[in-house]
Amino acid sequence: MYKKYWFYIVLLAHATVILYFWAMGSGSLFRLGGASAILALGRISGLILVSMALLQLLIMSRAPWLEQAFGLDKLARLHHKVGKYFIIFLIAHPLFIILSYAKFSQVGLVAEYLTLLKGDEILKTTVAFLLFLGIIVYSLLRIWKNWNFERWYYVHLAMYLAIIFAFGHQTELGGDFLLSKLFTDYWYLAYAFVAVNLLSFRFLTPLLLFKKHQFFVTDIKPETANVTSVYISGEKINEFPIRSGQFLIVRFLDKTRWAQAHPFSLSKSPDGKTLRLSIKASGDFSSEVSSIAKGTKVLIEGPYGIFTATRSRTNKTLLIAGGIGITPYMGMLEELSKANKDVVFIYGNKTQEEIALREELEELAAKYKIKIHHVLSNQDASTLSTRHLALGTIRAGFIDNELIKKLVPDVQDREVFLCGPPPMLNSLLKSLPSLGLPKNKIYFEKFSL
Numbered sequence: 001m002y003k004k005y006w007f008y009i010v011l012l013a014h015a016t017v018i019l020y021f022w023a024m025g026s027g028s029l030f031r032l033g034g035a036s037a038i039l040a041l042g043r044i045s046g047l048i049l050v051s052m053a054l055l056q057l058l059i060m061s062r063a064p065w066l067e068q069a070f071g072l073d074k075l076a077r078l079h080h081k082v083g084k085y086f087i088i089f090l091i092a093h094p095l096f097i098i099l100s101y102a103k104f105s106q107v108g109l110v111a112e113y114l115t116l117l118k119g120d121e122i123l124k125t126t127v128a129f130l131l132f133l134g135i136i137v138y139s140l141l142r143i144w145k146n147w148n149f150e151r152w153y154y155v156h157l158a159m160y161l162a163i164i165f166a167f168g169h170q171t172e173l174g175g176d177f178l179l180s181k182l183f184t185d186y187w188y189l190a191y192a193f194v195a196v197n198l199l200s201f202r203f204l205t206p207l208l209l210f211k212k213h214q215f216f217v218t219d220i221k222p223e224t225a226n227v228t229s230v231y232i233s234g235e236k237i238n239e240f241p242i243r244s245g246q247f248l249i250v251r252f253l254d255k256t257r258w259a260q261a262h263p264f265s266l267s268k269s270p271d272g273k274t275l276r277l278s279i280k281a282s283g284d285f286s287s288e289v290s291s292i293a294k295g296t297k298v299l300i301e302g303p304y305g306i307f308t309a310t311r312s313r314t315n316k317t318l319l320i321a322g323g324i325g326i327t328p329y330m331g332m333l334e335e336l337s338k339a340n341k342d343v344v345f346i347y348g349n350k351t352q353e354e355i356a357l358r359e360e361l362e363e364l365a366a367k368y369k370i371k372i373h374h375v376l377s378n379q380d381a382s383t384l385s386t387r388h389l390a391l392g393t394i395r396a397g398f399i400d401n402e403l404i405k406k407l408v409p410d411v412q413d414r415e416v417f418l419c420g421p422p423p424m425l426n427s428l429l430k431s432l433p434s435l436g437l438p439k440n441k442i443y444f445e446k447f448s449l
């Protein structure tokens, strides 16, 4: 909890520094009004713009001091949110700067821009601007047209290129930097801070992990018609510090898959020998998992995530999963039960056949006396089979407040863990507080970054 404050302190300190140097350098211009004030606004929007770009990189750097405080999924959501406001400053910065110069020279906007373009740095900055704009437009179109995730992912990496192109003009032309060497040094330091975090945790750490553990696929097993488990082993797996509930970003190093990295949760308590991932076919990559050859090397980033049994503070818990959202619970159910917690589990699927890891789940239920309620949204109630059912119930329907209250009458006395696809999670996150559950007793993992 307190780890979050480090991040807020870093942000606040940075905001204070840029405001201070802007006030020192451009404060007097701002007070003059007219074209001078527009120039000052152009400068502060530029400082904010670059700060946002650096923040975006830092958020996605996988730095443990950030990841352990927020969880990678929440950082990814913050990354999307910041991205939405980025365009405001991307437009404001050049517009204010060109407008102020045009007013000083008493020419039109286009004429002023063409004059500025004669300088090398402005040409490079124009390339950066177009790259940023292109990425934003492409991202919006992807959401609208539901375009392929991987293609978008690689397109949006052009942001690194844009940042490099935009770099020079800041300290070469930025008025606030020209007036203060200290500020220029600080600016380089901010870049260096982000670069060190990015290089260390995003790039170097997975390579070092691979060097140490030499991860490779040992087995592939079908679980249901659309879920396949991948078993990974290697050297010194007992020293790989993963907990039940956490996830890994994996890259299978074969000819067709090496360029894609995907997040998957551990679907079995860590036993020091093997890591199991259970993968539901939901797109081009996950539908082809069964064709991964045994022996394929695996580059792993992680472990990530704070959706673990250690979050639990009280004795009573309610776990809710939708579909493949079962995976983090396979280890957590055991861990919570071993800690003598009263655990109830509600598991939603479309049909009985789609219940992943069912036998294993029921074995756990029997061993630790966990009540499991299966809820099936696309199954006719008359066809339900209670085969395998150890404790709990099986029924047709949807997981909503009414059903939760019926199955778990003391729900307001419990902590709730939620995991699954975004639509189910979003609707439960909205409705659960009306059952008397404060938000700080609801922990969740959305299967989307």
Ligand SMILES: Cc1cc2nc3c(=O)[nH]c(=O)nc-3n(C[C@H](O)[C@H](O)[C@H](O)COP(=O)(O)OP(=O)(O)OC[C@H]3O[C@@H](n4cnc5c(N)ncnc54)[C@H](O)[C@@H]3O)c2cc1C
Pocket: 073, 148, 149, 150, 247, 260, 261, 262, 263, 264, 265, 266, 267, 278, 279, 280, 281, 282, 283, 284, 285, 286, 287, 324, 327, 328, 445, 446, 447, 448, 449
């Ligand atoms: C923290 C976390 C844990 C997860 N655990 C599991 C699990 O245990 N089992 C399981 O089956 N699924 C899990 N998922 C979901 C899984 O990552 C996606 O289903 C998978 O990446 C889809 O890839 P695809 O190419 O088959 O599908 P696509 O059709 O390409 O993608 C479908 C959607 O999956 C997401 N996605 C795709 N690629 C990536 C990526 N490289 N990084 C992040 N998101 C991506 C995007 O939202 C995309 O719109 C988890 C996701 C997250 C965020």
